[in-house]
Amino acid sequence: MNSLLLLLIGLAMLAGGYLLYSKFLGERVYRLDPAYATPAHQMTDGVDYVPTNKFVLWGHHFTSVAGAAPIVGPAIAVIWGWLPAFLWVTLGTVFFAGMHDLGALWASARNRGQSIGMLSGRYIGPRGRNLFLVVIFLLLLMVIAAFAVVIKDLLISTPSAVIPAWGAILVALVVGQMIYRWRMNLAVTTVLGVTALYALILVGDRFPIELPDPILGVSPATFWIVALFAYAGIASLLPVWVLLQPRDYINGVQLFIGLGVLYGAVLLSAPEIVAPAVNDSVPEGTPGMVPLLFVTIACGAISGFHGMVSSGTSSKQLDSETDARFVGYFGAVGEGLLALGAILAATAGFRTLADWEAVYSAFGQGGVGAFVDGGGAIVNAGLGLPTSLSATILATMAVLFAATTMDTGVRLLRFVVQEAGDVASVKVGKGLATAIVLVVSVGLTFSQGGGGAGGMRIWPLFGTTNQLLASLTLSIVAVILLRKRRNPWPALIPLAFVFVMSFYAAIVQLGDLYDASDWLLLGLDAVIIVAAVWVAVEAVLAMNKARTDPPEAADADLTHAEQSSGS
Amino acid sequence: MTRGAGLRARWRAFSEGLAEFYAGPYRRTFARAKREEDDLFTLVVLAEALGVPDPSAYHSAELVPALYPEFHAWHRRIGLDRSPLEHVGCC
Numbered sequence: 001m002n003s004l005l006l007l008l009i010g011l012a013m014l015a016g017g018y019l020l021y022s023k024f025l026g027e028r029v030y031r032l033d034p035a036y037a038t039p040a041h042q043m044t045d046g047v048d049y050v051p052t053n054k055f056v057l058w059g060h061h062f063t064s065v066a067g068a069a070p071i072v073g074p075a076i077a078v079i080w081g082w083l084p085a086f087l088w089v090t091l092g093t094v095f096f097a098g099m100h101d102l103g104a105l106w107a108s109a110r111n112r113g114q115s116i117g118m119l120s121g122r123y124i125g126p127r128g129r130n131l132f133l134v135v136i137f138l139l140l141l142m143v144i145a146a147f148a149v150v151i152k153d154l155l156i157s158t159p160s161a162v163i164p165a166w167g168a169i170l171v172a173l174v175v176g177q178m179i180y181r182w183r184m185n186l187a188v189t190t191v192l193g194v195t196a197l198y199a200l201i202l203v204g205d206r207f208p209i210e211l212p213d214p215i216l217g218v219s220p221a222t223f224w225i226v227a228l229f230a231y232a233g234i235a236s237l238l239p240v241w242v243l244l245q246p247r248d249y250i251n252g253v254q255l256f257i258g259l260g261v262l263y264g265a266v267l268l269s270a271p272e273i274v275a276p277a278v279n280d281s282v283p284e285g286t287p288g289m290v291p292l293l294f295v296t297i298a299c300g301a302i303s304g305f306h307g308m309v310s311s312g313t314s315s316k317q318l319d320s321e322t323d324a325r326f327v328g329y330f331g332a333v334g335e336g337l338l339a340l341g342a343i344l345a346a347t348a349g350f351r352t353l354a355d356w357e358a359v360y361s362a363f364g365q366g367g368v369g370a371f372v373d374g375g376g377a378i379v380n381a382g383l384g385l386p387t388s389l390s391a392t393i394l395a396t397m398a399v400l401f402a403a404t405t406m407d408t409g410v411r412l413l414r415f416v417v418q419e420a421g422d423v424a425s426v427k428v429g430k431g432l433a434t435a436i437v438l439v440v441s442v443g444l445t446f447s448q449g450g451g452g453a454g455g456m457r458i459w460p461l462f463g464t465t466n467q468l469l470a471s472l473t474l475s476i477v478a479v480i481l482l483r484k485r486r487n488p489w490p491a492l493i494p495l496a497f498v499f500v501m502s503f504y505a506a507i508v509q510l511g512d513l514y515d516a517s518d519w520l521l522l523g524l525d526a527v528i529i530v531a532a533v534w535v536a537v538e539a540v541l542a543m544n545k546a547r548t549d550p551p552e553a554a555d556a557d558l559t560h561a562e563q564s565s566g567s
Numbered sequence: 568m569t570r571g572a573g574l575r576a577r578w579r580a581f582s583e584g585l586a587e588f589y590a591g592p593y594r595r596t597f598a599r600a601k602r603e604e605d606d607l608f609t610l611v612v613l614a615e616a617l618g619v620p621d622p623s624a625y626h627s628a629e630l631v632p633a634l635y636p637e638f639h640a641w642h643r644r645i646g647l648d649r650s651p652l653e654h655v656g657c658c
Contacts, residue, residue: 047598056587064592179589186585239600245593252588313592 001277003348003378004270006082007263010090010340014333017094022329025099029481029490030106032325038318039113049113052317054326061314061331063252065101065306067143067405068150068368069299070335071398073463074342075371077296079360080289081279082347088293089343092301093336096494100470102328103477103491104307108315109324110480116311116473123479124542128472131531131538133416135469138524139305140413142462144232144441147402147409149455150368152224154395154402157369160388161395163204164197168400169231171196172247180241193250194257197396205392222450226442228406233438236411237430244407251400258397262341262375265382266348275347275356286363287460291508294501295463300339302498304469306332311473342371345394349374364456368398413437447520454520460509461524467502468532471495475539482546503532602644609634609641616652 026032040051052060077085104116111119117136120128155162175193178184211220218226235243299305314327346366350356350373359373360366376391385393414433421428428436447454474495481488506529513522590597610617612634615624634641639657642650650657 046594048595050591050594052587052591053584056584056591059588060591185582186589187582190585240593240596245589248592249589313595317591 001082001273002270003266003273003344006086006273006348007266007340007344010086011337013090014093014336014340017098018330018333021094022098022102022325025102025329025490026322026325029487030102030324031486032106032322034320034322036110036321038109038321039315040317040319043112048313048316050317051319054319054323057314057317057319057323058327058331058334059252060317061309061327062334063248063255064309064313065299065303065331066255066335066338066401067299068147068398068402069303069305069405069462070338071342071371071401072146072150072368072459073297074300074339075346076364076367076459077293078275078343078346078370079279079282079286079363079366080293081276082273082343083277084289084293085297085343086340088297088301089336089339092297093332093339095490096302096470096498097300097306097332097335098329099490099494100302100474100477101306101310101332102324104310104473105315105318105324105328106321107477107480108311109318109321113316114311116307116476119311119476120472123476123546124472124538127534128538128542131534132469132472133420134527135304135465135472135531136308137413137416137420138527139462139465139469140409140416141441141444142458142465144406144409144413144437145445145455146459146462147406147455148225148228148232148441148445149452150402151228151399151406152221152452154368154372154399155224156220158372158391158395159208159210160205160392161399162209163207164200164392164396165204165399165403167200167204168197168247168250168396168403169243171200172243172250175246175250176242179246190249190253193246194253197250197254201389201392201396204396205386205389219450221452222446225445225452225455228403229438229442229445231403232407232410233434235407236414237434244404244411248404248408251404254397254400258393259338259341261379261383261393262345263337265379266341266344267382269378269382271348271378271381273344273348274350274353275360276353283360283362283365287508287512291501291504292460294498295460295467295505297339298463298466298470300335300342302467302470302494303335304466304471304473306335307470307473341375345375345378346370347374349377351377364459372398410434410437410441413441444520448518458521458524460505461521461528464502464506464509464525465528467498468528468535471499471502472535472539474498475535475543479539479542479546482543483549483552485551488543499532499536503529503536506532605637606641606645609637610645613652 038051040049043049044051074085074089107119108114108116111122117129117132120132155165171193175189178189179186211223213220215223310328318324318327347356350359359370372391372395375394376387379385379390379393380387414430414437417433417436418428421433444458445452445455474491478488478491478495481491506525510522510525510529513525612627612630614621616631621627635655638655639650
């Protein structure tokens with residue numbers, strides 16, 4: 001199979017999904033109404049509720065949801081062959097993720113821009129809300145721990161990425177100063193910032209940094225993980241304009257450039273895919289494709305995290321309700337494109353099947369390293385950049401994605417700890433909350449030894465938790481559709497599928513973790529399973545009630561909005 | 568519209584979009600930080616009136632009237648149900 005053909009088929013499927021299925025969803029299921037006054041207009045406050053141009057909003061939405069997960073997941077999952085991963089990414093994006101992200105955006109926009117957590121309180125009950133907090137805590141913890149390990153692995157396997165990855169922090173610091181202190185023009189600053197970042201990539205490629213072993217009495221792996229957590233802690237405590245804001249921005253710009261480079265290279269070089277379509281000789285110890293495929297590729301197919309972004313910020317900025325189709329559905333398509341790029345890089349970027357098999361020698365071995373090496377080879381063939389430079393570009397791209405998600409994760413988890421403190425009537429300060437977050441996540445990362453294996457072993461749990469969150473969101477959408485007496489099947493079918501797969505995966509993992517006497521992860525997994533059963537029962541009860549209760553009045557959203565704002 | 572004016576309008580729209588893309592995700596965080604800063608400023612200016620000796624009170628006293636419009640919201644926000652200043656009967 002030629003990668004260009006696969007790319008074109010993938011693009012056609014995603015385009016078809018956007019042009020046909022999202023049109024059907026928008027007109028028949030969600031009935032997006034251009035005359036509906038969105039929360040951005042109903043409650044404009046210049047802070048959270050601001051009507052925003054749909055292209056800008058799409059950019060925000062897409063860069064917020066695109067972390068390292070759409071690269072890591074598919075790059076690991078191609079161990080079962082490229083076909084299953086390809087099908088799950090394309091069909092998952094079209095029928096699952098698009099439906100889910102658009103649905104979350106619509107449900108939130110129809111409810112004063114409330115988050116999925118608040119909506120679960122209204123539509124499923126207060127227990128649903130508590131459950132949501134537990135799930136979000138675990139999810140953020142896993143993201144932080146897993147991404148620390150992903151970055152550490154990249155810094156060790158691609159030493160040329162060390163300078164650009166850490167130098168990007170310096171670039172972001174300077175960009176922040178240029179904009180806020182020196183009041184420079186943003187467009188000029190952007191060009192200078194991105195140029196500086198690429199100059200650092202050239203420098204890094206010339207001077208790869210390999211740490212001596214041991215360094216300061218610990219292994220390089222331990223050193224990098226500790227350094228990353230120290231960075232994330234400091235970044236989350238600094239004022240946002242100093243580091244996080246310019247860093248996220250430069251990263252967003254780099255995301256668009258990186259995607260362009262990768263797709264351009266595939267178009268120009270069209271390498272053959274060396275990996276098998278379906279791998280029937282998977283390495284020993286590889287878990288079964290069903291259900292693990294469906295939780296290993298979460299972002300890029302369907303991801304509960306998207307619902308949090310859709311309902312957390314994007315819904316409050318929708319200018320017109322009909323924009324939801326572009327922002328929500330096409331945002332999912334953007335993520336699908338990233339995942340598709342990761343599949344191509346990890347299957348077509350090797351010279352022979354033997355090379356590919358050498359990398360995919362065990363489950364979890366391929367991953368982001370395969371994306372960097374394979375993608376590097378494709379960019380080399382397509383654009384003529386030296387292989388090492390191409391690999392450095394892709395490694396820097398992956399590190400930046402993972403690092404921005406990690407530091408934002410530390411910040412968000414700090415808020416969760418502080419909120420939990422409020423609930424318990426204990427005042428938890430910024431510093432203490434950050435310290436708690438760091439201790440818990442460092443503990444989890446090192447729970448399997450100094451190499452930080454604990455962070456990566458929980459990756460399948462991340463998928464399960466994330467998918468559970470997606471089913472929670474879909475169940476809210478289904479309840480709303482049932483209440484309005486609209487066709488609930490576009491939500492119910494993905495809901496049932498995702499729920500069954502994530503539950504099945506969690507049970508399979510429970511057995512594996514018991515065999516491995518891994519009590520920490522066993523405990524976490526048990527919490528997730530209990531939460532899953534809980535969601536299922538609550539959601540079924542809520543749907544049954546929605547079905548039997550009298551239908552919701554056509555203007556129920558508005559009436560509710562007025563009642564709530566009055567209370 | 569001349570070609571030059573059209574280009575300028577497009578450039579302006581692009582710049583505005585770029586600025587929006589830069590600032591949008593952090594609008595709420597900035598608003599919160601600004602409010603915290605304003606609260607602290609209010610506390611410093613009113614220190615003398617609240618009974619904390621303040622050597623710079625002579626200079627900051629003239630700022631007090633400027634704080635009145637936001638005063639009620641401020642004292643509610645810091646957890647005082649009633650106005651802590653006798654001469655300001657906002658509630």
